[in-house]
Amino acid sequence: MMGIISCKETTRLVSQGLDRELAFGERVALRVHLVICLGCRRAGRQMEFLRKAVRELAEIDLRTGF
Amino acid sequence: MAAQDAFRKQLEALRPYLVRYAALQLRDAAAAEDAVQEALLAALAGEAGFAGRANLRTWVTGILKHKIVDVIRRQAREPALPEEAEEGLEEFDGLFTRNGHWAERPTGWADPDGALEQAQFLRALEMCLERLPARTARVFMMREHLGQETAEICKELGITPTHCWVMLYRARMTLRECLQQTWFGK
Numbered sequence: 001m002m003g004i005i006s007c008k009e010t011t012r013l014v015s016q017g018l019d020r021e022l023a024f025g026e027r028v029a030l031r032v033h034l035v036i037c038l039g040c041r042r043a044g045r046q047m048e049f050l051r052k053a054v055r056e057l058a059e060i061d062l063r064t065g066f
Numbered sequence: 067m068a069a070q071d072a073f074r075k076q077l078e079a080l081r082p083y084l085v086r087y088a089a090l091q092l093r094d095a096a097a098a099e100d101a102v103q104e105a106l107l108a109a110l111a112g113e114a115g116f117a118g119r120a121n122l123r124t125w126v127t128g129i130l131k132h133k134i135v136d137v138i139r140r141q142a143r144e145p146a147l148p149e150e151a152e153e154g155l156e157e158f159d160g161l162f163t164r165n166g167h168w169a170e171r172p173t174g175w176a177d178p179d180g181a182l183e184q185a186q187f188l189r190a191l192e193m194c195l196e197r198l199p200a201r202t203a204r205v206f207m208m209r210e211h212l213g214q215e216t217a218e219i220c221k222e223l224g225i226t227p228t229h230c231w232v233m234l235y236r237a238r239m240t241l242r243e244c245l246q247q248t249w250f251g252k
Contacts, residue, residue: 006166008158015235019209019216020227039171047238049178050245053191054210056182058087058127064185 002029007040014044018051073113077106080123084130090192091134091207093200101137105130135212138204142222155232158239172242175250187249194244198237205230206237 002025005013010033013026022030034041053060081102088098109116109126116125163169181187195203205223208214214222220230 006162007168008162008166011239012235015238016231018238019231019234039168042172042174043242046172046175046178046242046245049175050238050241051210053178053182054195054207055213057090057188057191057211058124060182060188061083061087062121062123063183064188 002026005029005033007033007037010034010037010040011043014040014047018047070113074110076122077109077126080126081106083123084126086192087127088130088134090195091204091211092137093203097137097141101130101133104136105133108133131212135214138208139222142224155236157236161239161243173246173251175246178250181249190245190249191241194241194248197244198240202233202237202240205233206241209234 010030013022013030016022017030034044084102084105085098088101089095092098092101105126108129112129116122119125161169195207198206201223205219205225208219208222209216216227216230216234219225220227223230225233
């Protein structure tokens with residue numbers, strides 16, 4: 001169990017959550033933190049957006065006609 | 067023969083784009099040129115496979131993607147890129163207070179999906195990717211662009227999963243900051 005985690009730890013868990021399955025305790029701690037923390041919710045959404053943008057790199061290139 | 071020459075010319079015209087695409091992932095100019103050369107040769111040999119498809123560039127980029135993965139595999143045993151510190155996430159200390167809270171709360175990004183329709187955004191993203199340390203960039207591109215699993219990346223690069231996660235975290239945090247400064251914060 002992880003209990004209360006900081007924003008710094010939260011950003012690390014959000015990132016790792018994109019790469020591995022988080023343990024139950026990690027998921028709970030993360031969820032609790034995200035509910036109360038707007039900054040971490042934004043950072044998390046931005047990491048997900050990065051994934052989308054980079055995955056589509058070649059397609060964006062084509063769409064925008066470069 | 068004339069048709070084949072025309073096809074060859076069309077492929078040749080794509081070379082600058084393909085080299086840029088490969089270099090972004092391999093961070094090694096010579097390796098990028100090699101991968102592109104192999105992809106172009108494969109495309110020429112496989113012209114029949116293209117017949118009827120909508121877009122030549124999409125088709126060749128698909129071939130190149132495989133060549134890039136091949137290059138990464140080949141290089142795995144002889145580390146071509148300089149080693150980077152395993153931990154060293156002190157670079158982000160400034161973002162957080164001593165007790166781990168945001169020093170300055172991240173601002174929301176307006177219309178990120180709209181950015182994906184703009185060529186200038188793509189330039190900004192590429193510039194941010196180029197600023198990443200070479201190995202970090204490679205791991206990030208393997209994970210997020212090529213869509214490989216962390217286990218696969220670790221195996222191919224001979225690094226531990228923990229190291230891999232640290233590098234991916236560094237890449238994401240650095241890119242977030244960079245895009246905030248060069249695009250979304252403007």
